[in-house]
Amino acid sequence: MVKHILVTGGAGYIGSHACKALREAGYIPVTYDNLETGWRDAVRFGPFEEGDLRDRSRLDTVFAKWRPQAIMHFAALSEIGESTRDPGKYWRANILSSLTLIEAAVAAGCFNIIHSSTCAVYGEQDHGPLREDSPLQPINAYGASKRAIEDILKTFARSTALKFVIFRYFNVAGADPAAEIGEFHRPETHLIPLAVETALGHRDTLTIFGNDYPTPDGTCIRDYVHVVDVVAAHLLGLEWLDAGNGSEVFCLGSGRGFSILELVRETEAIVGGPIPLIIGARRPGDAARLVSDSTAAEAALGWAPRRSTLERMITDAWRARSTLKHPADPS
Numbered sequence: 346m347v348k349h350i351l352v353t354g355g356a357g358y359i360g361s362h363a364c365k366a367l368r369e370a371g372y373i374p375v376t377y378d379n380l381e382t383g384w385r386d387a388v389r390f391g392p393f394e395e396g397d398l399r400d401r402s403r404l405d406t407v408f409a410k411w412r413p414q415a416i417m418h419f420a421a422l423s424e425i426g427e428s429t430r431d432p433g434k435y436w437r438a439n440i441l442s443s444l445t446l447i448e449a450a451v452a453a454g455c456f457n458i459i460h461s462s463t464c465a466v467y468g469e470q471d472h473g474p475l476r477e478d479s480p481l482q483p484i485n486a487y488g489a490s491k492r493a494i495e496d497i498l499k500t501f502a503r504s505t506a507l508k509f510v511i512f513r514y515f516n517v518a519g520a521d522p523a524a525e526i527g528e529f530h531r532p533e534t535h536l537i538p539l540a541v542e543t544a545l546g547h548r549d550t551l552t553i554f555g556n557d558y559p560t561p562d563g564t565c566i567r568d569y570v571h572v573v574d575v576v577a578a579h580l581l582g583l584e585w586l587d588a589g590n591g592s593e594v595f596c597l598g599s600g601r602g603f604s605i606l607e608l609v610r611e612t613e614a615i616v617g618g619p620i621p622l623i624i625g626a627r628r629p630g631d632a633a634r635l636v637s638d639s640t641a642a643e644a645a646l647g648w649a650p651r652r653s654t655l656e657r658m659i660t661d662a663w664r665a666r667s668t669l670k671h672p673a674d675p676s
């Protein structure tokens with residue numbers, strides 16, 4: 346029997362890549378998205394149900410119609426800068442939507458959920474690579490709201506039949522290697538798309554948010570992981586829950602950290618154009634260094650970050666950006 350998976354945020358960047366992977370693996374991904382930050386054009390691999398996660402009766406209707414076997418919960422507001430400027434917006438959107446979804450799922454008897462968490466739950470830490478048991482000390486409302494959703498899931502898993510796999514992603518990057526879908530935000534705030542667009546000459550400059558961090562070149566260090574590797578982990582997570590395993594939390598990263606300047610230089614080399622830089626102020630809410638230890642996901646799920654080299658991520662992002670029309674642009 347074909348399995349239906351409810352994909353919240355399926356019109357967004359990671360969600361649309363997950364839908365493609367699900368479809369290729371024989372599932373039917375049912376996208377549920379309010380199109381606040383996602384794109385109708387990105388929903389290509391299964392049915393679309395437009396709706397807001399805070400709308401319980403709409404969710405009940407969708408659960409009754411499709412009877413999904415599991416949920417992949419990508420939908421969230423996810424801009425660290427914006428979450429620092431407007432924390433209330435993040436608490437309202439992320440907590441209320443996740444809580445409503447979880448209650449609707451349990452009421453509908455849909456007990457398996459794969460949840461998108463983030464390395465932003467860790468905040469500023471001065472020891473080595475971050476693991477599942479590293480302390481959670483978020484320094485922005487985005488990370489704090491994601492930590493709270495993890496807690497909500499844990500309490501429901503204790504009191505109901507709900508089971509979860511929580512993936513804490515590090516910096517998801519790259520795009521579908523076939524360039525059928527890509528990463529599109531409006532406004533764009535993420536480093537790799539901005540660097541690629543600048544190297545292509547679509548933007549005049551790239552501003553680096555602070556070069557006085559306690560890192561070797563003074564710019565922030567991040568662990569970039571290919572979106573294709575991230576969605577591959579989600580399929581393994583589905584199988585993990587299907588096989589009767591218990592709820593788990595896994596970090597998903599490449600295990601390697603790169604500074605903003607290293608990433609800029611690599612993008613210039615790959616795309617072949619200069620990236621004129623402006624050194625700006627620090628962006629509030631940014632940690633100096635976030636690098637994963639993803640050995641737990643590798644051991645339990647058999648996952649590996651196969652495509653997560655900077656070269657592949659930048660190349661795939663570049664190809665998608667050059668091939669696809671931005672969904673916000675007029676046709």
Ligand SMILES: O=c1ccn([C@@H]2O[C@H](COP(=O)(O)OP(=O)(O)O[C@H]3O[C@H](CO)[C@H](O)[C@H](O)[C@H]3O)[C@@H](O)[C@H]2O)c(=O)[nH]1
Pocket residue numbers: 423424425463464465514515516517534535536537539551552553554555565566567605628631635
């Ligand atoms: O124009 C820019 C954009 C970004 N940066 C810097 O580049 C790094 C990466 O920034 P991104 O905005 O690309 O990514 P974030 O680390 O802020 O955020 C990403 O990782 C987070 C976890 O830390 C969340 O999961 C979030 O949703 C995801 O976008 C940061 O140090 C940021 O300050 C710049 O210097 N200039």
